[in-house]
Amino acid sequence: MHKLPAITGKDLIKFLESIGFKVIRIKGSHVRLKNEEGKATTVPLHGSEALPKGLLRKIIREDLEMSLEEFLILFNKFKC
Template identity: 65%
Template sequence: MLPIIKGKTLISFLESLNFTIIRQRGSHVRMKSEDGRYTTIPVHSGEAIPKGLLRKIIRDDLEMTLEEFTLAYNEYMGRIQ
Protein backbone atom coordinates (compact mmCIF):
# COMPACT_ATOMS: atom_id res chain seq x y z
CA MET A 1 0.00 0.00 0.00
CA LEU A 2 1.34 3.40 -0.95
CA PRO A 3 2.01 5.96 1.76
CA ILE A 4 0.30 9.35 1.74
CA ILE A 5 3.03 11.81 0.77
CA LYS A 6 3.08 15.58 0.43
CA GLY A 7 5.11 17.17 -2.34
CA LYS A 8 7.78 18.68 -0.09
CA THR A 9 8.30 15.34 1.66
CA LEU A 10 8.68 13.54 -1.67
CA ILE A 11 11.22 16.12 -2.81
CA SER A 12 13.30 15.59 0.36
CA PHE A 13 13.12 11.83 -0.13
CA LEU A 14 14.19 12.10 -3.77
CA GLU A 15 17.11 14.34 -2.75
CA SER A 16 18.25 11.48 -0.49
CA LEU A 17 18.22 9.30 -3.65
CA ASN A 18 20.57 11.77 -5.40
CA PHE A 19 17.93 13.69 -7.35
CA THR A 20 18.54 17.43 -7.57
CA ILE A 21 16.14 20.29 -8.17
CA ILE A 22 16.82 21.79 -11.56
CA ARG A 23 13.97 24.31 -11.65
CA GLN A 24 10.64 25.32 -10.17
CA ARG A 25 7.78 26.89 -12.09
CA GLY A 26 4.86 27.87 -9.94
CA SER A 27 3.87 24.91 -7.80
CA HIS A 28 5.80 22.28 -9.79
CA VAL A 29 9.38 21.26 -9.06
CA ARG A 30 11.45 19.57 -11.78
CA MET A 31 14.13 17.15 -10.56
CA LYS A 32 16.89 15.15 -12.24
CA SER A 33 18.84 12.13 -11.02
CA GLU A 34 22.56 11.56 -11.55
CA ASP A 35 21.73 8.87 -14.13
CA GLY A 36 19.50 11.14 -16.20
CA ARG A 37 15.99 10.34 -14.95
CA TYR A 38 13.59 13.30 -14.68
CA THR A 39 10.43 13.85 -12.68
CA THR A 40 8.09 16.71 -11.89
CA ILE A 41 6.63 16.96 -8.39
CA PRO A 42 3.55 19.08 -7.62
CA VAL A 43 3.86 21.10 -4.42
CA HIS A 44 0.39 22.40 -3.59
CA SER A 45 0.05 23.96 -0.13
CA GLY A 46 -0.20 21.05 2.26
CA GLU A 47 -1.92 18.68 -0.17
CA ALA A 48 -0.88 15.06 -0.60
CA ILE A 49 0.09 13.80 -4.03
CA PRO A 50 -2.83 11.83 -5.54
CA LYS A 51 -2.26 8.04 -5.49
CA GLY A 52 -2.48 7.66 -9.28
CA LEU A 53 0.09 10.38 -9.89
CA LEU A 54 2.38 8.94 -7.21
CA ARG A 55 2.19 5.51 -8.90
CA LYS A 56 3.07 7.12 -12.25
CA ILE A 57 6.03 8.96 -10.73
CA ILE A 58 7.31 5.77 -9.07
CA ARG A 59 6.92 3.45 -12.06
CA ASP A 60 7.63 5.72 -15.02
CA ASP A 61 9.88 8.49 -13.70
CA LEU A 62 11.80 6.78 -10.88
CA GLU A 63 11.78 3.39 -12.64
CA MET A 64 11.13 1.59 -9.34
CA THR A 65 8.59 -1.01 -8.32
CA LEU A 66 6.01 0.00 -5.75
CA GLU A 67 7.66 -2.41 -3.28
CA GLU A 68 11.14 -0.93 -3.83
CA PHE A 69 9.78 2.57 -3.36
CA THR A 70 7.84 1.68 -0.20
CA LEU A 71 10.87 -0.02 1.39
CA ALA A 72 13.19 2.89 0.55
CA TYR A 73 10.65 5.50 1.70
CA ASN A 74 9.98 3.72 5.01
CA GLU A 75 13.73 3.44 5.64
CA TYR A 76 14.13 7.16 4.87
CA MET A 77 11.28 8.12 7.20
CA GLY A 78 12.82 6.01 9.97
CA ARG A 79 16.11 7.90 9.60
CA ILE A 80 14.63 11.39 9.76
CA GLN A 81 12.33 10.82 12.73
Protein backbone atom coordinates (compact mmCIF):
# COMPACT_ATOMS: atom_id res chain seq x y z
CA MET A 1 0.00 0.00 0.00
CA HIS A 2 1.27 3.44 -0.91
CA LYS A 3 1.60 6.14 1.69
CA LEU A 4 -0.09 9.48 1.11
CA PRO A 5 2.02 12.58 1.65
CA ALA A 6 0.79 15.38 3.92
CA ILE A 7 -0.79 17.86 1.50
CA THR A 8 -2.25 21.24 2.40
CA GLY A 9 -5.42 22.47 0.74
CA LYS A 10 -3.46 25.22 -1.03
CA ASP A 11 -1.00 22.69 -2.51
CA LEU A 12 -3.81 20.40 -3.64
CA ILE A 13 -5.57 23.30 -5.37
CA LYS A 14 -2.35 24.25 -7.22
CA PHE A 15 -1.91 20.62 -8.28
CA LEU A 16 -5.51 20.31 -9.46
CA GLU A 17 -5.16 23.51 -11.49
CA SER A 18 -2.03 22.05 -13.12
CA ILE A 19 -4.03 19.02 -14.34
CA GLY A 20 -6.87 21.06 -15.82
CA PHE A 21 -9.21 21.97 -12.97
CA LYS A 22 -10.49 25.52 -12.61
CA VAL A 23 -11.80 27.29 -9.53
CA ILE A 24 -15.51 27.87 -10.04
CA ARG A 25 -16.56 29.02 -6.58
CA ILE A 26 -15.14 30.00 -3.22
CA LYS A 27 -17.47 29.96 -0.24
CA GLY A 28 -15.89 30.66 3.11
CA SER A 29 -12.90 28.38 3.52
CA HIS A 30 -13.97 25.92 0.79
CA VAL A 31 -12.88 26.06 -2.84
CA ARG A 32 -14.91 24.29 -5.53
CA LEU A 33 -13.02 23.14 -8.64
CA LYS A 34 -14.23 21.59 -11.88
CA ASN A 35 -12.57 20.31 -15.07
CA GLU A 36 -13.81 20.17 -18.66
CA GLU A 37 -14.89 16.52 -18.28
CA GLY A 38 -17.33 17.56 -15.56
CA LYS A 39 -15.40 16.14 -12.60
CA ALA A 40 -15.73 18.39 -9.57
CA THR A 41 -14.36 18.49 -6.05
CA THR A 42 -14.36 20.75 -3.01
CA VAL A 43 -11.13 21.43 -1.12
CA PRO A 44 -11.12 23.00 2.35
CA LEU A 45 -8.54 25.70 3.11
CA HIS A 46 -7.73 25.75 6.81
CA GLY A 47 -4.49 27.68 7.06
CA SER A 48 -1.38 25.59 6.60
CA GLU A 49 -2.95 22.43 8.02
CA ALA A 50 -2.59 19.22 6.03
CA LEU A 51 -5.80 17.71 4.71
CA PRO A 52 -7.05 14.69 6.66
CA LYS A 53 -5.88 11.47 4.97
CA GLY A 54 -9.43 10.11 4.65
CA LEU A 55 -10.64 13.26 2.88
CA LEU A 56 -7.64 13.20 0.54
CA ARG A 57 -8.32 9.54 -0.32
CA LYS A 58 -11.99 10.36 -0.98
CA ILE A 59 -11.06 13.23 -3.30
CA ILE A 60 -8.60 11.03 -5.22
CA ARG A 61 -10.83 7.97 -5.48
CA GLU A 62 -14.32 9.41 -5.91
CA ASP A 63 -13.93 12.97 -7.20
CA LEU A 64 -10.86 12.63 -9.43
CA GLU A 65 -11.65 9.00 -10.28
CA MET A 66 -8.00 7.95 -10.29
CA SER A 67 -6.02 5.34 -8.45
CA LEU A 68 -3.73 6.24 -5.60
CA GLU A 69 -0.73 5.20 -7.72
CA GLU A 70 -1.77 7.50 -10.59
CA PHE A 71 -2.23 10.40 -8.19
CA LEU A 72 1.15 9.88 -6.53
CA ILE A 73 2.96 9.75 -9.89
CA LEU A 74 1.30 12.97 -11.09
CA PHE A 75 1.73 14.73 -7.75
CA ASN A 76 5.42 13.81 -7.53
CA LYS A 77 6.01 15.15 -11.06
CA PHE A 78 4.19 18.35 -10.06
CA LYS A 79 6.29 18.82 -6.93
CA CYS A 80 9.63 18.47 -8.79
